[in-house]
Amino acid sequence: MAMSFTFTLDGEDHEISILARRPDLSLSIDGLAYKVSQAPAPDENRVSLTVDGRNYQIWRTWEGDRIHLRMGARTFSVGYEDAILAAQHHAGGDDILRADVPGVVVTVHCEEGGNVSSGDILMVIESMKMQVNIVAHRDGIIETVHVGINESFEKGTELISMHAES
Amino acid sequence: MFASVLIANRGEIACRVERTARALGLRTIAVFHHEDRNAPHVAMADEAHLLQAEVPIAAYLDIEQIIGIAKAADAQCIHPGYGFLAENAAFAEAVEGAGLTFVGPQPDVIRLMGDKIRSREFAEKLGVPVAPSVQQDDDLDAFVVAATQIGFPLLIKAAAGGGGKGMSIVRSANEFAERARIATGEAERYFADGRIYAERYVERPRHIEVQVLGDGNGAVIHLFERECSVQRRFQKIIEESPAAALDRELRDRICAAAVDLAVNSKYRNAGTVEFILAPDGEFYFLEMNTRLQVEHPVTEIVCGVDLVEAQLRIAAAEGLPWQQGDIRQSGHAIECRICCEEPQNDFHPATGTAQILRLPDAESARFDGGISEGQVITAAFDSMVGKLVCKGKDREDAIDASLRALDDLILLGVSTNVDYLGSILQHPAFRAGELHTGFVEEHATSLSPAPLDEADRAAVLIAAALAVDEFHKLVYDTPEPYASMSAWRN
Numbered sequence: 001m002a003m004s005f006t007f008t009l010d011g012e013d014h015e016i017s018i019l020a021r022r023p024d025l026s027l028s029i030d031g032l033a034y035k036v037s038q039a040p041a042p043d044e045n046r047v048s049l050t051v052d053g054r055n056y057q058i059w060r061t062w063e064g065d066r067i068h069l070r071m072g073a074r075t076f077s078v079g080y081e082d083a084i085l086a087a088q089h090h091a092g093g094d095d096i097l098r099a100d101v102p103g104v105v106v107t108v109h110c111e112e113g114g115n116v117s118s119g120d121i122l123m124v125i126e127s128m129k130m131q132v133n134i135v136a137h138r139d140g141i142i143e144t145v146h147v148g149i150n151e152s153f154e155k156g157t158e159l160i161s162m163h164a165e166s
Numbered sequence: 167m168f169a170s171v172l173i174a175n176r177g178e179i180a181c182r183v184e185r186t187a188r189a190l191g192l193r194t195i196a197v198f199h200h201e202d203r204n205a206p207h208v209a210m211a212d213e214a215h216l217l218q219a220e221v222p223i224a225a226y227l228d229i230e231q232i233i234g235i236a237k238a239a240d241a242q243c244i245h246p247g248y249g250f251l252a253e254n255a256a257f258a259e260a261v262e263g264a265g266l267t268f269v270g271p272q273p274d275v276i277r278l279m280g281d282k283i284r285s286r287e288f289a290e291k292l293g294v295p296v297a298p299s300v301q302q303d304d305d306l307d308a309f310v311v312a313a314t315q316i317g318f319p320l321l322i323k324a325a326a327g328g329g330g331k332g333m334s335i336v337r338s339a340n341e342f343a344e345r346a347r348i349a350t351g352e353a354e355r356y357f358a359d360g361r362i363y364a365e366r367y368v369e370r371p372r373h374i375e376v377q378v379l380g381d382g383n384g385a386v387i388h389l390f391e392r393e394c395s396v397q398r399r400f401q402k403i404i405e406e407s408p409a410a411a412l413d414r415e416l417r418d419r420i421c422a423a424a425v426d427l428a429v430n431s432k433y434r435n436a437g438t439v440e441f442i443l444a445p446d447g448e449f450y451f452l453e454m455n456t457r458l459q460v461e462h463p464v465t466e467i468v469c470g471v472d473l474v475e476a477q478l479r480i481a482a483a484e485g486l487p488w489q490q491g492d493i494r495q496s497g498h499a500i501e502c503r504i505c506c507e508e509p510q511n512d513f514h515p516a517t518g519t520a521q522i523l524r525l526p527d528a529e530s531a532r533f534d535g536g537i538s539e540g541q542v543i544t545a546a547f548d549s550m551v552g553k554l555v556c557k558g559k560d561r562e563d564a565i566d567a568s569l570r571a572l573d574d575l576i577l578l579g580v581s582t583n584v585d586y587l588g589s590i591l592q593h594p595a596f597r598a599g600e601l602h603t604g605f606v607e608e609h610a611t612s613l614s615p616a617p618l619d620e621a622d623r624a625a626v627l628i629a630a631a632l633a634v635d636e637f638h639k640l641v642y643d644t645p646e647p648y649a650s651m652s653a654w655r656n
Contacts, residue, residue: 003640005631005634005636005637007627007630007631009623009626009627009630010618014627016627016628016631016637018640018641021641021642025641027628027631029624029627029628032620032624034624034628036628039628039632039641040629040632041638042632042633042634042635042638045521045522047629047632049625049628049629049632051621051624051625051628052621052624054621054625056622056625056629058625058626058629059522059524059576059578060578060629060630060633061521061522061578061579062521062633063518063519063521063579063580067630067633067634068521068578068579068580069578069626069629069630070576070578071622071625071626071629072622073569073572073573073585073588074585074615075578075581075582075584075585076626076630077581078626078627078630080630080634100514101514101515101516101517101545102517102544102545103545106355127514127515127545128515128545128547128548128549129331129548129549130399130513130514130515130549132512132514155517
């Protein structure tokens with residue numbers, strides 16, 4: 001079995017592997033074969049790519065573990081995690097609510113040890129002058145509130161951890 | 167005319183002011199926080215001075231430091247741009263007190279118009295229509311009772327407010343008290359003034375505003391209207407001039423009301439009088455913004471004027487550069503605000519690096535930007551990084567020009583609303599001019615991106631995969647025997 005790479009687009013995983021290199025490059029995406037006749041170098045930002053005889057003009061760039069692409073007046077963000085990074089990420093567990101933007105805490109609507117239901121607003125944060133609700137993704141009990149009112153935090157900071165009701 | 171100007175701002179508006187000031191022969195003096203040291207407004211200026219502040223936003227609000235720099239750099243006037251100190255009467259006073267000219271209105275006019283309750287009363291006295299409203303005094307219960315008498319839905323607003331802060335639509339009496347409490351808290355936090363009021367919320371309102379210029383002695387002209395009905399989170403994202411299919415007679419009455427307000431306040435500077443227009447054709451005074459507006463370029467394009475030049479000439483006591491009869495609207499202009507945010511994630515602000523920035527070069531397109539390639543977009547400032555303004559011979563033509571220009575605008579490395587703006591402009595309801603401030607909520611479903619077809623999705627994924635070094639190496643760098651082997655190993 002050839003090595004397969006996993007990419008995420010619009011929340012869905014896609015498996016890509018190499019079927020053949022010669023005479024033409026043939027790739028498999030989720031089991032379907034595609035012929036690639038013009039393939040760019042990895043560091044090119046503006047690429048011309050021909051897939052199954054159709055040519056695409058694409059702009060692309062990396063940002064962390066994401067590749068941003070623009071094609072046909074649409075912008076896409078494709079996630080790529082290599083195996084080591086993926087292992088680290090998932091060890092953190094699913095019950096930690098992290099900040100997906102940097103900001104400051106405006107209000108806290110939960111307390112440690114308290115019961116919350118999925119959809120409850122646990123915290124309101126502010127980023128770039130906009131208020132964003134931090135919402136419980138499941139029913140459970142609040143374990144720790146890591147940041148207090150008026151405290152600022154960076155992107156990715158743990159805001160609240162919770163666990164399932166026992 | 168002045169010999170020099172200090173621009174007490176950053177981003178696109180600082181660049182915008184510098185362009186005109188330079189063209190008029192003024193020496194341009196920029197100020198910046200350390201985080202903005204590589205920003206275009208710094209590079210473009212004749213000289214730039216560092217503002218010391220731990221919090222970046224505080225730098226541009228530091229009256230004492232800014233005036234100190236202005237004096238040391240021998241600036242003759244200070245242009246505040248919009249936001250930050252633009253509508254701060256104490257700043258205007260301090261500038262004048264230091265013997266410099268403030269490019270803006272008289273401090274007492276800033277105070278009057280900055281107080282939403284007082285300015286409403288001022289408009290009402292002049293016979294300019296305002297929506298029925300009630301103010302909160304100390305007694306919350308009495309406020310609830312009085313508000314209920316106006317009838318729901320109601321809009322709660324902060325007296326010192328702006329930018330959607332402290333605002334909420336309340337549809338029933340039982341949620342009113344809680345919303346009022348939240349709004350008071352927000353108003354205190356943002357504006358250090360907890361006063362709020364509630365006014366009748368007009369369903370499906372359009373936002374129509376009028377650009378005015380006043381000389382400070384009662385001479386006022388208007389430069390017609392702008393429509394800013396397409397908003398998200400109470401903030402405009404697409405503006406245009408003229409308004410879409412606005413009856414001429416009604417347009418003239420709205421412009422006349424705006425001029426009335428400016429004449430009677432002896433308004434000096436460029437200013438904008440905002441109205442809401444109900445579906446039944448009634449219009450109500452909303453507020454007056456005593457500064458250059460973000461969306462001023464659409465007026466500049468259709469009227470063929472430079473509003474920053476007008477501001478500087480008025481501040482230099484040269485009087486109004488034009489008479490009412492000189493001002494004509496010609497063609498149509500649309501502005502799209504380019505913001506770093508995630509439209510599909512409730513417009514959450516996004517941060518990142520503008521790794522690739524390519525601007526449209528069509529003659530019909532003007533990009534007022536404040537970022538350069540490689541610049542880091544942080545949460546420290548507003549998410550708007552530029553404005554794409556396009557002109558056409560009519561509305562349809564301006565929409566098409568805007569769509570082409572949005573296609574040509576490449577800003578990669580941070581999430582933006584560029585695609586989303588395109589989907590609004592393409593929407594049949596937008597093309598038909600069926601606008602109201604709830605447009606993006608009403609059409610939320612049809613504004614979501616259409617699913618990708620399978621071939622396009624493959625192209626995107628392959629382009630992404632080939633950007634991964636390990637993957638690319640497997641494709642091209644594998645030694646010969648293995649390279650041909652793996653072809654049939656699968």
